[in-house]
Amino acid sequence: MTPIFFLLFAAVAVFSALMVVLQRNPVASALYLVLSFCSLAGLYVLLHAPFLAAVQVIVYAGAIMVLFLFVIMLLNLRKDVEAGVHRTARQLFGWLLGLVLAAQLYLLLRAPWGLGPQGQEPAEAVQAVGNTQAIGLRLYTDYLLPFEVTSIVLLVAIVGAVVLSLRQGKHEGIEEAP
Amino acid sequence: MSWVLGDSVPMTAYITLSAVLFLLGVVGVLVRRNAIIIFMSIELMLNAANLALVTFASFLNQTAGQVFVFFVMAVAAAEVAVGLAIIVNVFRARQTVYVDEVNLLKG
Amino acid sequence: MQIPGLSPDLNWFVWAVIKVVALMTAVLLPVPFVVWAERKVAGHIQFRPGPNRVGPFGLIQPFADVVKLLFKEETLPEKADRVVYFLAPMLALIPAITVMSVVPVGPSFYATDVNVGLLVFLAMSSLGVYAVTLAGWSGNNKYGLIGGLRASAQMISYELSMGLSVIGVVLLAGSLSLVTIVEAQSGTLFGFLPRWYVFYQPVGFAAFVLTMLAETNRVPFDLPEADSELVAGYHVEYSSMKFAAFFMGEYMNMLAISAVCTTLFLGGWHGPWLPPAWGGPLWFFTKVAVLMVCFLWVRWTFPRLRYDQLMNLGWKVLLPLTLANAMVTALGVALREGWFR
Numbered sequence: 239m240t241p242i243f244f245l246l247f248a249a250v251a252v253f254s255a256l257m258v259v260l261q262r263n264p265v266a267s268a269l270y271l272v273l274s275f276c277s278l279a280g281l282y283v284l285l286h287a288p289f290l291a292a293v294q295v296i297v298y299a300g301a302i303m304v305l306f307l308f309v310i311m312l313l314n315l316r317k318d319v320e321a322g323v324h325r326t327a328r329q330l331f332g333w334l335l336g337l338v339l340a341a342q343l344y345l346l347l348r349a350p351w352g353l354g355p356q357g358q359e360p361a362e363a364v365q366a367v368g369n370t371q372a373i374g375l376r377l378y379t380d381y382l383l384p385f386e387v388t389s390i391v392l393l394v395a396i397v398g399a400v401v402l403s404l405r406q407g408k409h410e411g412i413e414e415a416p
Numbered sequence: 417m418s419w420v421l422g423d424s425v426p427m428t429a430y431i432t433l434s435a436v437l438f439l440l441g442v443v444g445v446l447v448r449r450n451a452i453i454i455f456m457s458i459e460l461m462l463n464a465a466n467l468a469l470v471t472f473a474s475f476l477n478q479t480a481g482q483v484f485v486f487f488v489m490a491v492a493a494a495e496v497a498v499g500l501a502i503i504v505n506v507f508r509a510r511q512t513v514y515v516d517e518v519n520l521l522k523g
Numbered sequence: 524m525q526i527p528g529l530s531p532d533l534n535w536f537v538w539a540v541i542k543v544v545a546l547m548t549a550v551l552l553p554v555p556f557v558v559w560a561e562r563k564v565a566g567h568i569q570f571r572p573g574p575n576r577v578g579p580f581g582l583i584q585p586f587a588d589v590v591k592l593l594f595k596e597e598t599l600p601e602k603a604d605r606v607v608y609f610l611a612p613m614l615a616l617i618p619a620i621t622v623m624s625v626v627p628v629g630p631s632f633y634a635t636d637v638n639v640g641l642l643v644f645l646a647m648s649s650l651g652v653y654a655v656t657l658a659g660w661s662g663n664n665k666y667g668l669i670g671g672l673r674a675s676a677q678m679i680s681y682e683l684s685m686g687l688s689v690i691g692v693v694l695l696a697g698s699l700s701l702v703t704i705v706e707a708q709s710g711t712l713f714g715f716l717p718r719w720y721v722f723y724q725p726v727g728f729a730a731f732v733l734t735m736l737a738e739t740n741r742v743p744f745d746l747p748e749a750d751s752e753l754v755a756g757y758h759v760e761y762s763s764m765k766f767a768a769f770f771m772g773e774y775m776n777m778l779a780i781s782a783v784c785t786t787l788f789l790g791g792w793h794g795p796w797l798p799p800a801w802g803g804p805l806w807f808f809t810k811v812a813v814l815m816v817c818f819l820w821v822r823w824t825f826p827r828l829r830y831d832q833l834m835n836l837g838w839k840v841l842l843p844l845t846l847a848n849a850m851v852t853a854l855g856v857a858l859r860e861g862w863f864r
């Protein structure tokens with residue numbers, strides 16, 4: 239059963255990622271990206287990480303993409319106009335570089351490479367205690383410093399976003415979102 | 417592709433998928449003009465990296481990879497908030513979201 | 524339960540489909556009754572009889588409403604984004620049905636016991652924001668857009684408090700799985716008081732009830748679809764069956780979120796005097812019905828909150844309150860587990 243689900247989720251993820259890049263309408267791109275994130279969440283479940291799957295949907299698909307949609311609606315963006323200087327050369331160059339990168343990745347993956355040393359948390363033991371608990375144990379013991387630093391990063395982002403959206407000029411006041 | 421009829425998916429399949437998604441993200445950044453779509457392609461690249469991290473965490477029997485994904489998600493959220501605020505400000509100043517029209521410093 | 528003649532994989536799949544269909548029915552079937560009950564309750568609170576002409580006690584009224592909506596003209600605004608216009612009503616229905624797949628209705632009456640069941644509920648309420656946002660945007664109507672943006676801003680603000688208000692429950696039960704949370708609420712305190720988390724976590728329950736009202740856009744938090752103020756808010760450009768989809772979606776959301784509230788705080792399917800096998804689902808639906816009546820009661824009792832009052836409540840009151848609740852509960856659990864000995 240697992241390979242069928244993997245193929246399903248992988249196909250949807252790749253198709254929607256392709257549509258994100260190719261669609262002219264930004265709202266459509268955003269919705270395809272949401273679809274891509276949800277199929278990635280499905281893949282995380284197949285990889286025995288249900289907690290991360292749920293967090294992926296909550297954070298990425300449920301918060302970050304909503305923010306993207308808000309900004310697209312705020313700026314009232316309609317269909318993209320593909321114009322500008324050197325348009326054909328730019329796009330050709332882009333796809334060509336993509337091709338080069340694809341070739342590099344192919345060679346990388348074909349070369350013989352092996353896994354590093356195995357960890358001590360086999361899937362059955364983790365499933366017995368629960369994925370959330372396993373992550374929590376690691377997060378609050380070995381990785382406590384990055385956790386605290388991440389909280390400061392988020393605080394800085396909040397303050398930065400608020401400061402950036404203050405309207406400079408005639409009146410000092412915080413511009414409220416509608 | 418003989419694993420399709422089998423029981424489990426080999427690691428190479430997941431890593432290839434991650435590479436393809438990363439590739440699409442890179443192409444998106446290079447080809448598109450709209451700053452918001454470029455930003456979305458960056459998020460795609462971050463997710464491809466997340467997929468690779470979770471794959472290795474699963475196949476190496478450890479949870480450190482998943483913890484790292486947690487941090488990547490938090491930092492991505494912070495980055496999106498600030499980045500979109502910047503894009504909104506650029507739109508207010510230059511009335512455009514196309515990156516090639518923001519060229520006052522050019523030449 | 525193995526169906527003879529099927530391989531284990533196929534058997535699992537068939538039973539999964541059956542359970543999913545059963546739970547979908549459980550959330551779709553009560554909707555006409557809720558519509559009827561809303562109008563009856565509204566009527567009696569306002570000292571009038573409510574619908575009483577169409578069928579006995581007006582029970583056929585919802586079906587008459589559906590027939591009326593079916594015969595209305597299906598509109599498509601001129602510059603509307605066609606795909607998104609058709610997508611938004613569908614998105615309004617999906618989260619409510621998906622949540623029911625992790626809610627235990629009886630002692631073995633659940634579709635699946637994911638060990639992050641509560642997070643599935645939070646994920647679905649995050650996805651519910653899209654229906655409202657896209658509906659407001661796709662109508663190409665400034666009132667719709669304002670209503671849609673307000674509704675989604677309100678929903679994401681209260682999602683935070685909702686997640687934090689259930690942390691206390693998770694700490695007490697020790698698991699994110701809804702099945703485990705219900706099982707942890709079995710038994711009684713002092714012989715008569717059931718061990719429901721509403722008694723252990725009153726602040727959490729109060730906060731969750733407020734966020735329930737805000738997440739489903741019900742009064743007193745229904746400014747985004749304010750009937751008397753913003754025309755119809757985010758679904759102003761919808762008519763006929765697509766409007767019916769939003770209408771149904773709102774009631775289904777209410778049902779699903781009440782179901783989650785009963786599993787988290789009101790003991791799920793636990794109840795006295797009846798054998799759990801069939802008494803479990805009966806008690807569960809009784810509790811859900813009580814919560815639904817409270818939803819309807821509140822609608823016609825309280826005035827609507829102004830938008831800035833609403834956001835103020837969400838960010839400046841509920842968020843610190845639920846954080847403090849989480850900290851106090853964590854302290855209590857640490858003391859109970861003997862960390863400070």
